[in-house]
Amino acid sequence: MITEEVKKLMEKQQYRIVGSHSAVKVCGWAKKMIRGEGGCYKLKFYGIRSNQCLQMSTSLSCANRCIFCWRDYKAPVSKEWLGEINDPQEIIDGAKEAQKELLSGFGGHPSAITELKNESKTVKHVALSLTGEPINYPKINEIINLFHKEKISTFLVTNGQYPEELKDLPPITQLYISLDAPSKEILKKVSQPLFTDHWERLNKSLEYLSEKKERTCLRFTLMREINMCDLEGYSKLIQKADPDFLEIKAYMFVGSSRQRLDLKNMPFHEDMVNFSKALVKYLPDYEIVAEHIPSRIVLLAKKKYKKNGKWHTWIDFDKFFNKEEDYSRETPETGLSGKGTKERMKVDEKTEELEFWKED
Numbered sequence: 001m002i003t004e005e006v007k008k009l010m011e012k013q014q015y016r017i018v019g020s021h022s023a024v025k026v027c028g029w030a031k032k033m034i035r036g037e038g039g040c041y042k043l044k045f046y047g048i049r050s051n052q053c054l055q056m057s058t059s060l061s062c063a064n065r066c067i068f069c070w071r072d073y074k075a076p077v078s079k080e081w082l083g084e085i086n087d088p089q090e091i092i093d094g095a096k097e098a099q100k101e102l103l104s105g106f107g108g109h110p111s112a113i114t115e116l117k118n119e120s121k122t123v124k125h126v127a128l129s130l131t132g133e134p135i136n137y138p139k140i141n142e143i144i145n146l147f148h149k150e151k152i153s154t155f156l157v158t159n160g161q162y163p164e165e166l167k168d169l170p171p172i173t174q175l176y177i178s179l180d181a182p183s184k185e186i187l188k189k190v191s192q193p194l195f196t197d198h199w200e201r202l203n204k205s206l207e208y209l210s211e212k213k214e215r216t217c218l219r220f221t222l223m224r225e226i227n228m229c230d231l232e233g234y235s236k237l238i239q240k241a242d243p244d245f246l247e248i249k250a251y252m253f254v255g256s257s258r259q260r261l262d263l264k265n266m267p268f269h270e271d272m273v274n275f276s277k278a279l280v281k282y283l284p285d286y287e288i289v290a291e292h293i294p295s296r297i298v299l300l301a302k303k304k305y306k307k308n309g310k311w312h313t314w315i316d317f318d319k320f321f322n323k324e325e326d327y328s329r330e331t332p333e334t335g336l337s338g339k340g341t342k343e344r345m346k347v348d349e350k351t352e353e354l355e356f357w358k359e360d
Helices: 004-012 028-034 040-044 089-105 115-117 140-151 163-167 183-189 198-210 231-241 253-261 267-283 317-321
Strands: 015-018 022-024 053-057 125-128 153-158 174-178 215-222 243-248 286-292 297-302 345-348 354-358
Touching: 004 015, 015 089, 022 089, 028 115, 040 243, 040 286, 040 297, 053 089, 089 140, 140 153, 163 198, 174 198, 183 198, 198 231, 215 231, 215 267, 231 267, 243 267, 267 286, 267 297
Parallel strands: 053 125, 125 153, 153 174, 174 215, 215 243
Antiparallel strands: 015 022, 022 053, 243 297, 286 297, 345 354
């Protein structure tokens, strides 16, 4: 599934290949949290501790060539599974070992906090959204159940091109579909899909998402001058999917996307706030809950998560593993700060990660 050339490129960017079709990478927020510099937006929105989160994918292959993706066009693309199928438990064990290896030298960092570093040795959450299409893996249901057996929560992101596989998924702690276009024409431009019936597949996936009993979310990756348009079109798709949450996120100018897009296509955080305020006017069942300024992302949630005047978007993981229908808990920090992000940026060429600093 993966060539030696692509493997070397990914390892240079601090990825670790697990088996023949899975990958792991420690995100920058895990390192920041170990240094006491805060966690990612999943911590603020849902209570996910970044230092205990395993960022990985079960399949490096994808049926889309999204223009905003970090991936080079040498990365594997396919509509169907190709090659061998690795054992789910072996993938989990290999992914944990790869995470451990990637963090092994970090304990000696002068700003590392011992308690947080020690916590990072125990994986509590897995984000199946690193690269590729995770539900393309033929044993995705088995690996999800194994993660839950180990009391590891699951956040899974799919591009909506495999509706039947999505329909058959077991309960996910939080299940996502990427919604990056309000129309068929824009979807084709943004996602460059292999499937000719890509729009029909996405819409069927949105219908199936509405039937899920566990927490669901639509994630938007927005680009200036490309897909920040047609609020009514987006609202119709949102109402079809009926998700619990909406994540309105800015495209980030990283990786090979820099060969396809310009820096001007990366919105500021204030653009995400303004887009969210405009979109929510079309969505009477939703309100804006919170933001994570460094990630340029805004969270919207269904009003049912507002109980006695307080938002409950955080996750009670014990209740989830006990199969309770409502596993929400109170969100400690909500609201919009009113701050913008007119920041400058640089890209670490080794890790492909962004670093920001405020303009004077």
